[in-house]
Amino acid sequence: MSIKENLNNLKSNIPDKVVLVAVSKTKPISDLMEAYNTGQRIFGENKIQEMVDKYEEMPKDIEWHMIGHVQRNKVKYMAEFVNLIHGVDSLKLLKEINKQAEKHHRVINCLLQIKIAEEDSKFGMSAEDASALLSSEKFAELKNVEVIGLMGMATFTDNMNQVEKEFKFLRHTFSNLKNTNPQLEIISMGMSGDYQLAIDCGSTMIRVGSSIFGVRN
Numbered sequence: 001m002s003i004k005e006n007l008n009n010l011k012s013n014i015p016d017k018v019v020l021v022a023v024s025k026t027k028p029i030s031d032l033m034e035a036y037n038t039g040q041r042i043f044g045e046n047k048i049q050e051m052v053d054k055y056e057e058m059p060k061d062i063e064w065h066m067i068g069h070v071q072r073n074k075v076k077y078m079a080e081f082v083n084l085i086h087g088v089d090s091l092k093l094l095k096e097i098n099k100q101a102e103k104h105h106r107v108i109n110c111l112l113q114i115k116i117a118e119e120d121s122k123f124g125m126s127a128e129d130a131s132a133l134l135s136s137e138k139f140a141e142l143k144n145v146e147v148i149g150l151m152g153m154a155t156f157t158d159n160m161n162q163v164e165k166e167f168k169f170l171r172h173t174f175s176n177l178k179n180t181n182p183q184l185e186i187i188s189m190g191m192s193g194d195y196q197l198a199i200d201c202g203s204t205m206i207r208v209g210s211s212i213f214g215v216r217n
Protein backbone atom coordinates (compact mmCIF):
# COMPACT_ATOMS: atom_id res chain seq x y z
CA MET A 1 0.00 0.00 0.00
CA SER A 2 1.04 3.57 -0.61
CA ILE A 3 2.05 6.03 2.09
CA LYS A 4 -1.18 7.90 1.44
CA GLU A 5 -3.28 4.76 1.92
CA ASN A 6 -1.34 3.80 5.04
CA LEU A 7 -1.86 7.25 6.55
CA ASN A 8 -5.55 7.34 5.74
CA ASN A 9 -6.06 3.86 7.21
CA LEU A 10 -4.18 4.78 10.33
CA LYS A 11 -6.11 8.00 10.82
CA SER A 12 -9.44 6.24 10.43
CA ASN A 13 -8.36 3.83 13.19
CA ILE A 14 -7.48 6.40 15.84
CA PRO A 15 -9.64 8.93 17.69
CA ASP A 16 -9.42 12.52 16.41
CA LYS A 17 -8.02 13.75 19.70
CA VAL A 18 -4.95 11.50 19.48
CA VAL A 19 -2.06 13.33 17.80
CA LEU A 20 -0.19 11.37 15.15
CA VAL A 21 3.55 11.95 14.81
CA ALA A 22 4.71 10.47 11.48
CA VAL A 23 8.13 9.01 12.25
CA SER A 24 10.14 9.59 9.08
CA LYS A 25 13.69 8.74 10.22
CA THR A 26 15.90 7.28 7.46
CA LYS A 27 13.21 7.97 4.84
CA PRO A 28 13.81 10.23 1.82
CA ILE A 29 12.19 13.64 1.39
CA SER A 30 10.00 12.23 -1.41
CA ASP A 31 8.34 9.90 1.11
CA LEU A 32 7.81 12.73 3.58
CA MET A 33 6.32 14.87 0.83
CA GLU A 34 3.85 12.13 -0.02
CA ALA A 35 2.69 12.19 3.60
CA TYR A 36 2.69 15.99 3.56
CA ASN A 37 0.51 16.05 0.46
CA THR A 38 -1.94 13.75 2.25
CA GLY A 39 -2.22 16.42 4.93
CA GLN A 40 0.29 15.23 7.52
CA ARG A 41 2.05 18.14 9.22
CA ILE A 42 3.80 16.55 12.22
CA PHE A 43 6.98 14.60 11.59
CA GLY A 44 9.29 12.87 14.06
CA GLU A 45 13.00 12.28 13.60
CA ASN A 46 15.54 10.68 15.91
CA LYS A 47 18.76 12.29 14.64
CA ILE A 48 19.22 16.04 14.91
CA GLN A 49 21.31 16.47 11.77
CA GLU A 50 18.85 14.52 9.65
CA MET A 51 15.96 16.58 11.04
CA VAL A 52 17.80 19.84 10.27
CA ASP A 53 18.46 18.74 6.67
CA LYS A 54 14.82 17.83 6.14
CA TYR A 55 13.60 21.02 7.84
CA GLU A 56 15.67 23.09 5.43
CA GLU A 57 14.32 21.36 2.35
CA MET A 58 10.66 21.03 3.26
CA PRO A 59 7.67 23.40 3.58
CA LYS A 60 7.78 25.61 6.65
CA ASP A 61 4.34 24.76 8.05
CA ILE A 62 5.63 21.42 9.37
CA GLU A 63 5.96 20.69 13.10
CA TRP A 64 9.24 18.89 13.76
CA HIS A 65 9.47 16.59 16.77
CA MET A 66 12.77 15.23 18.06
CA ILE A 67 11.89 11.77 19.35
CA GLY A 68 15.37 10.29 19.84
CA HIS A 69 18.01 10.56 22.49
CA VAL A 70 19.39 14.11 22.50
CA GLN A 71 23.08 14.91 22.78
CA ARG A 72 23.54 18.22 24.56
CA ASN A 73 26.15 19.54 22.13
CA LYS A 74 23.68 19.24 19.22
CA VAL A 75 20.70 21.07 20.75
CA LYS A 76 21.90 24.32 19.16
CA TYR A 77 21.26 23.01 15.65
CA MET A 78 17.53 22.50 16.17
CA ALA A 79 16.76 25.27 18.70
CA GLU A 80 15.52 27.65 16.02
CA PHE A 81 12.67 25.46 14.79
CA VAL A 82 12.00 22.28 16.80
CA ASN A 83 8.40 22.09 18.09
CA LEU A 84 8.63 19.34 20.66
CA ILE A 85 11.53 17.39 22.16
CA HIS A 86 10.23 14.03 23.43
CA GLY A 87 13.31 12.48 25.00
CA VAL A 88 14.34 14.86 27.77
CA ASP A 89 15.77 12.90 30.67
CA SER A 90 17.83 15.28 32.80
CA LEU A 91 17.93 18.79 34.24
CA LYS A 92 21.30 19.23 32.55
CA LEU A 93 19.72 18.69 29.12
CA LEU A 94 16.79 20.99 29.98
CA LYS A 95 19.28 23.71 30.91
CA GLU A 96 21.01 23.42 27.56
CA ILE A 97 17.67 23.49 25.69
CA ASN A 98 16.71 26.57 27.74
CA LYS A 99 19.99 28.29 26.88
CA GLN A 100 19.66 27.65 23.15
CA ALA A 101 15.96 28.56 23.12
CA GLU A 102 16.75 31.88 24.78
CA LYS A 103 19.16 32.74 21.96
CA HIS A 104 16.27 32.44 19.53
CA HIS A 105 13.76 34.19 21.85
CA ARG A 106 11.67 31.03 21.93
CA VAL A 107 10.10 28.74 24.48
CA ILE A 108 10.75 25.12 23.51
CA ASN A 109 8.20 22.52 24.54
CA CYS A 110 9.59 19.30 25.99
CA LEU A 111 8.40 15.95 27.30
CA LEU A 112 10.17 14.13 30.09
CA GLN A 113 11.08 10.61 29.06
CA ILE A 114 10.13 8.16 31.77
CA LYS A 115 11.83 4.78 31.88
CA ILE A 116 8.97 2.32 31.66
CA ALA A 117 10.69 -0.66 30.00
CA GLU A 118 12.26 -3.49 31.95
CA GLU A 119 15.34 -3.72 29.75
CA ASP A 120 18.36 -1.62 30.77
CA SER A 121 19.12 -0.15 27.35
CA LYS A 122 16.26 2.33 27.26
CA PHE A 123 16.83 5.92 28.29
CA GLY A 124 14.60 7.77 30.70
CA MET A 125 14.09 8.99 34.24
CA SER A 126 12.33 7.32 37.12
CA ALA A 127 8.93 8.72 38.09
CA GLU A 128 10.49 9.94 41.34
CA ASP A 129 13.29 11.81 39.56
CA ALA A 130 10.80 13.42 37.19
CA SER A 131 8.70 14.56 40.13
CA ALA A 132 11.73 16.00 41.92
CA LEU A 133 12.88 17.78 38.77
CA LEU A 134 9.48 19.41 38.18
CA SER A 135 9.32 20.77 41.70
CA SER A 136 12.95 21.94 41.90
CA GLU A 137 13.95 25.59 42.09
CA LYS A 138 16.51 25.10 39.35
CA PHE A 139 13.77 24.00 36.98
CA ALA A 140 11.56 26.95 37.97
CA GLU A 141 14.36 29.28 36.89
CA LEU A 142 14.25 28.02 33.30
CA LYS A 143 12.07 30.48 31.39
CA ASN A 144 12.62 29.22 27.85
CA VAL A 145 11.53 25.62 28.24
CA GLU A 146 8.13 24.24 29.07
CA VAL A 147 7.53 20.64 30.09
CA ILE A 148 4.11 19.78 28.69
CA GLY A 149 3.99 16.03 29.17
CA LEU A 150 5.66 12.64 29.40
CA MET A 151 7.03 10.15 26.91
CA GLY A 152 7.76 6.47 27.24
CA MET A 153 8.93 3.49 25.22
CA ALA A 154 7.72 0.04 26.17
CA THR A 155 9.88 -3.06 26.20
CA PHE A 156 10.49 -4.50 22.73
CA THR A 157 8.51 -7.71 23.15
CA ASP A 158 5.54 -9.65 21.79
CA ASN A 159 4.21 -9.96 25.32
CA MET A 160 1.38 -7.45 25.20
CA ASN A 161 0.63 -7.93 28.90
CA GLN A 162 4.07 -6.60 29.66
CA VAL A 163 3.62 -3.66 27.29
CA GLU A 164 0.20 -2.89 28.77
CA LYS A 165 1.65 -2.86 32.28
CA GLU A 166 4.29 -0.37 31.18
CA PHE A 167 1.83 1.92 29.39
CA LYS A 168 -0.44 1.91 32.43
CA PHE A 169 2.50 2.83 34.60
CA LEU A 170 3.21 5.86 32.40
CA ARG A 171 -0.44 6.88 32.50
CA HIS A 172 -0.44 6.53 36.29
CA THR A 173 2.77 8.57 36.61
CA PHE A 174 1.23 11.26 34.41
CA SER A 175 -1.91 11.47 36.56
CA ASN A 176 0.14 11.73 39.73
CA LEU A 177 2.39 14.45 38.38
CA LYS A 178 -0.48 16.40 36.86
CA ASN A 179 -1.91 17.02 40.34
CA THR A 180 0.99 19.33 41.09
CA ASN A 181 1.91 20.22 37.48
CA PRO A 182 -1.29 21.19 35.67
CA GLN A 183 0.69 22.24 32.57
CA LEU A 184 1.19 18.56 31.69
CA GLU A 185 -1.07 17.67 28.77
CA ILE A 186 0.64 15.06 26.60
CA ILE A 187 1.30 11.35 27.04
CA SER A 188 3.50 10.27 24.13
CA MET A 189 3.39 6.49 23.90
CA GLY A 190 2.66 3.92 21.22
CA MET A 191 4.44 2.97 17.97
CA SER A 192 3.49 0.87 14.92
CA GLY A 193 3.22 -2.38 16.86
CA ASP A 194 1.39 -1.14 19.91
CA TYR A 195 -0.39 2.16 19.26
CA GLN A 196 -3.91 0.71 19.70
CA LEU A 197 -2.99 -0.63 23.10
CA ALA A 198 -1.28 2.66 23.96
CA ILE A 199 -4.43 4.62 23.09
CA ASP A 200 -6.53 2.24 25.20
CA CYS A 201 -4.11 2.96 28.06
CA GLY A 202 -4.49 6.75 27.72
CA SER A 203 -1.95 7.84 25.11
CA THR A 204 -2.63 11.28 23.61
CA MET A 205 0.20 11.21 21.07
CA ILE A 206 1.46 8.23 19.07
CA ARG A 207 4.74 7.99 17.16
CA VAL A 208 4.26 5.77 14.12
CA GLY A 209 6.90 5.06 11.49
CA SER A 210 6.92 1.72 9.68
CA SER A 211 3.11 1.43 9.48
CA ILE A 212 3.15 4.61 7.41
CA PHE A 213 6.44 4.56 5.50
CA GLY A 214 7.19 0.83 5.41
CA VAL A 215 10.03 -1.03 7.05
CA ARG A 216 13.37 0.71 7.52
CA ASN A 217 16.69 -0.75 6.33
Ligand SMILES: *Cc1c(COP(=O)(O)O)cnc(C)c1O
Nearest residue numbers: 023046067191192207208209210
Ligand atom coordinates in the same frame (compact mmCIF):
# COMPACT_ATOMS: atom_id res chain seq x y z
C1 LIG B 1 11.56 4.75 15.38
C2 LIG B 1 10.78 5.24 16.54
C3 LIG B 1 9.37 5.15 16.56
C4 LIG B 1 8.55 4.54 15.43
O1 LIG B 1 8.74 3.16 15.36
P1 LIG B 1 7.83 2.25 14.37
O2 LIG B 1 7.88 0.92 15.01
O3 LIG B 1 8.50 2.30 13.03
O4 LIG B 1 6.47 2.83 14.34
C5 LIG B 1 8.71 5.66 17.66
N1 LIG B 1 9.36 6.21 18.69
C6 LIG B 1 10.70 6.32 18.72
C7 LIG B 1 11.36 6.96 19.89
C8 LIG B 1 11.45 5.84 17.65
O5 LIG B 1 12.79 5.94 17.69
